[in-house]
Amino acid sequence: MRTYLIIVAISAIIIVGFVTSVSAGDPTVTVTGYEVKPSVLMPGEKGVVEVTLKNTATTSTETRIVQYSDGPRTITADKNPTIQSLFLQPNGITVLGGNNQFLGDIGPGQEIQLSFYIEAPTKPGIYFPEVWAGVKDAKNLRFPVPVNVDTQLEFSKRGYLTVKGEIPESIHPGDSVSGSLIITNEGQSRADEVKVDLGTIEEVIAPRGTGSFYAGSLDPGMSRSFDIELITERRELTGIKSMPVSLSYYTIEGEKTESDDFLDVMLKGEGEIGISSVETNPVRVINDENFDLIIRIENTGTGEARSLTAKLIMQDGQEFQAFVGRIKPGNDAPAVFLFNGMESGTYPADLDITFTDDWGEKKVNEKISFTVSKSSDEWVHVVLIGIIIGGGYLFYRNRKKKEQS
Structure with missing residues (x-):
């Protein structure tokens, strides 16, 4: 045991x-x-x-x-x-x-x-x-x-083109970024009529405007840079995506050469956390009765929110904590807080949410409130007291009239 x-x-x-x-x-x-x-x-x-x-x-x-x-x-x-x-x-x-x-x-x-x-x-x-x-x-x-x-023909004496991209190290899905596409002749002879085509990854990444460029002639060791702007789809995307780059040029012997390369783009999704609803169980909370406060937390971002923790801070300084865990994009999950009975009234509170995504640790603060109602027994007592007071008053009034008559 x-x-x-x-x-x-x-x-x-x-x-x-x-x-x-x-x-x-x-x-x-x-x-x-x-x-x-x-x-x-x-x-x-x-x-x-x-x-x-x-x-x-x-x-x-x-x-x-x-x-x-x-x-x-x-x-x-x-x-x-x-x-x-x-x-x-x-x-x-x-x-x-x-x-x-x-x-x-x-x-x-x-x-x-x-x-x-x-x-x-x-x-x-x-x-x-x-x-x-x-x-x-x-x-x-x-x-x-x-x-x-x-x-x-020796390889070392031919023109040979390489592709390099200068873009941000990481990109949020849905963002547009600017950068450069650099074409370099690593060979030992001139490359003529150099053409470059930057392709797309369907529904993921594409160049804004034209993706075709003309570099003309490149002597050995010579580079040419082109400004590019990339647009990305806003959805759940994480990891390295390789954009195709097609090259065509003519060697010094007049032979047309075509080759394919890639521009690697690192996409990092980001969690966007908020509150979708605040509920209680039971739905109508009565004073001095135990109840559950259920706060549903949603992720409307493009990346997974991990190790999510919610801390509820009441105005009197009391703190309650709930561990939610992982929420994928487009989903929500409940943070449940248990209460052992409270007086009737409206209770505002702060909800501090911490989580991590592909960009690191994040913190979010939300304001919430919930209401505790008076029990029906209390209203019955109030009515009974009113009846007793009213009956006593009528009894006193009638007795007074009899004495005067």
């Missing part, structure tokens, strides 16, 4: 505890090397693309402050990038195998070797398949690997 009580007590402490995460920054992955075998493929020949991925952090920990009934405790644990998807985007070649060959965590400083089996196209040229790695809650990886198909 004693063991059972201890287990129950420990479970209660864990349930009421809440966690605040403090991270030194989310690690991600990068490419530290690649090799194509054979280095020059003949049209239709099969080969291998070998790529090395590495965790960008040599050490990576997450510190959590856990609040228990006996005080806060600090817990430190490893936090590693988690690869959720991994594949080679063909961009002109044929990928025969190797997609999603590794899914999971990469430890601090750890490297993994990947091998993709490919088949060269029938047309000679330089092709740029890209390694795409989707990393949970971090920046996704996009890395092009040059594949030479029966040509003497």
